[in-house]
Amino acid sequence: MYIILIGYLYVVMMFSVVMGSIAKGLIVFFIFGFMPTLILIWLKRGKQIVKERKQEEEDEEKGG
DSSP states (O other), X not given: OHHHHHHHXXXXXXXXXXXXXXXXXXXXXXXXXIHHHHHHHHXXXXXXXXXXXXXXXXXXXXXX
């Protein structure tokens, strides 16, 4: 997943570099690069947190 994300960010970065101005480039990078990356990381981390909580509950039931 990370290699795809890195490739996607590279393409978005190159796309934002060829925009007419710095402001347009930053806006494009923020909308098409930063926000989707943040959402993907948030979703991925949310799944990991749920798995960790389930594992902790199972450990408590077995140990306690």
